[in-house]
Amino acid sequence: MIPRNARFWTGAAAVIVLAVIVSLSRANEYFFFAGFVVLQSVVLATAWNILGGYAGYVNFGTAAFFGIGAYMAVVVINATGAPLAVQILAGAAVSGLLGLGTGLLTMRLRGIFFSIATVAIIFIAETLITNWRYVGGATGIQLLRPPLMEPFGSYTRMLFVVMAVLAVIAVSIARYIETSWIGRGLQAIRDTEEAAECSGVPTLKLKLFACTVSGALMGAAGAPLPMYLSFLEPASSFSLNYSVAALAGAIIGGTSHWLGPVIGAILLASVQQIVTVTIPGEINVLVVGVLLVVFVVAAPDGVLGLLRKLRGKLRRPRAPAESPS
Amino acid sequence: MSGPLLRVEGVTKYFGGFTALAGVSLDIAQGERFGLIGPNGSGKTTLINCISGSLRNDGGSIAFDGKEISGLPAYRRTRLGIARSFQIPRPFGSMSVLENLQVPLEYVVHRGALHTADTRGEAMQILETMGLADKAATPANGLTQVQLRKLELARAMASRPRLLISDEAMAGLSSSEVEEVIAILGRLNDTGIAIIMIEHIMRAVMRFSQRVICLDAGNIICEGPPEAIVKDSMVQKAYLGA
Ligand SMILES: Nc1ncnc2c1ncn2[C@@H]1O[C@H](COP(=O)(O)OP(=O)(O)O)[C@@H](O)[C@H]1O
Ligand SMILES: [Mg+2]
DSSP: OHHHHHHHHHHHHHHHHHHHHHHHSSSOOOHHHHHHHHHHHHHHHHHHHIIISOOOOOOOOHHHHHHHHHHHHHHHHHHHHOOOOHHHHHHHHHHHHHHHHHHHHOOOOOHHHHHHHHHHHHHHHHHHHHHHHGGGGGGEOOOOOOOOTTTTHHHHHHHHHHHHHHHHHHHHHHHHHHHHHHHHHHHHHHHHHHHHTTOOOOOOHHHHHHHHHHHHHHHHHHHHHHHHSSEEEEHHTOOHHHHHHHHHHHHHOOSSTTHHHHHHHHHHHHHHHHHHSSSSHHHHHHHHHHHHHHHHHHOTHHHHHHHHHHHHHTTTTSOOOOOOO | OOOOOOOEEEEEEEETTTTEEEEEEEEEOOOOEEEEEEOOOSSSHHHHHHHOOOOOSSEEEEEEEEEOOOSHHHHHHHHHHHHOOOHHHHOOSSHHHHHHHHHIIIIITTTGGGOOOHHHHHHHHHHHTTTTTGGTTTBGGGGHHHHHHHHHHHHHHHTSSSSEESSSSSTTHHHHHHHHHHHHHHHHHHHOOOEEEOOOOOHHHHHHEEEEEEEEEEEEEEOOHHHHHHHOOOHHHHHHHH
């Protein structure tokens, strides 16, 4: 049997290589435009799951961390003109700090009160940006894409590859957390915080860690947005749709395993993309809501839960079910 | 050091205007077998919560090994060597029984040196002593009440404590199971672990303990060897009259 780690890293490398090859192919430009969005939602759902899935703290503030990441990129562009990699690092750093701050302020709250507090973060962040002229204020800001980088044939193709790399990084971090002692600690927190503390788990520290990492990855996901759109304005950058999509992707895929948010986000974002080009209007938002409700009611363990059940049924005559890795 | 392992002095705890602990003082020696009794609502669990750090005491002091701990978060106290079971079982429901024990093994016993530790093997050993070995792979939320109580004790044991507090771990157990648990706690005690046993089953407490304290409405009403406690008129009144 191939060791799990080798299998994972082979897969991760394959994803990046594949993204590069496709980006150099003659595939339709629209594919990269849509693919970028799908990969972006993989990063967001994966980031959301670190706090929301592993630790059970349902965060509605994804849009705030994502939007701040995007606007940090604008700040970097305005102030220094530094390249995309720097923009992403800056977005991740500031959103990570925002995550830490949010954690410090809200971690005494549990359940629904925590979730409500995270919604407030979006409004605070959006209001701040709306009133900040330097990054365009309420009307937004137009941005010039830098000259094309070899060997990519278009800027969107390059951003597609960048987002693929970010997705692989996000999933690797989530997987590391999940399979290490940190993941077990977060799981203990989700199950019962009081017993976790009494079993030696530093619950506050772990929750703050999860908030920070989750926020940083969301910020990294947002940072390429200004260059992707060539334009940024607050209302759509801080849209609640990002919050809902991140949460829905993780829940639809299954929150207990790193693969869940990946599957859920790809599924959800792809369906949304298809709906967007076939049916005009805001139907794609409705799709998220309907799918989320269907899964919460009928398959609370998500696609992964369904697959596990299926595998259990198929295997029952021979051996008990085991969890995928 | 020759001082007591645990020193509780004048500990008070209020819930709003209600006094749950009205200045409780007690010492537990290294390796002592200590019984804590008292009618329902007398403050036993509240006292345990204050010692383990699940609640902060409002007044008084709690020292473990001569060091003041009443300001420390619960996880630090567990790492110092205080472990507890919960009266109402609080399993890590989404984990297997074995994984439940791996939490304290990873976060207390082998912290910082995980790669060299066999936490699964150690967890399995503890499960064997508790008679839960055949449930190792079962999800904890699929256990019966009796199994959950055993899991509570097993998980507390897994942090390798110097003081183990068992909060009514035997409620609902059959008399042979009670004997089993007493024997397990006795064996733990033989290795030098001090044990506080909270129990309604008088027979168990009286047989197990070297010293017993009776709480009533947040006050210690009686302290002494078990033989003296059963004869004490205040204790009889608290149990029969309340
Ligand atoms: N978290 C709490 N909030 C309010 N009152 C509480 C709380 N915990 C315990 N009490 C009250 O404190 C008293 C002592 O409870 P407890 O320590 O659980 O008693 P025991 O374990 O001896 O049965 C009871 O009257 C109980 O209702
Ligand atoms: Mg009690």
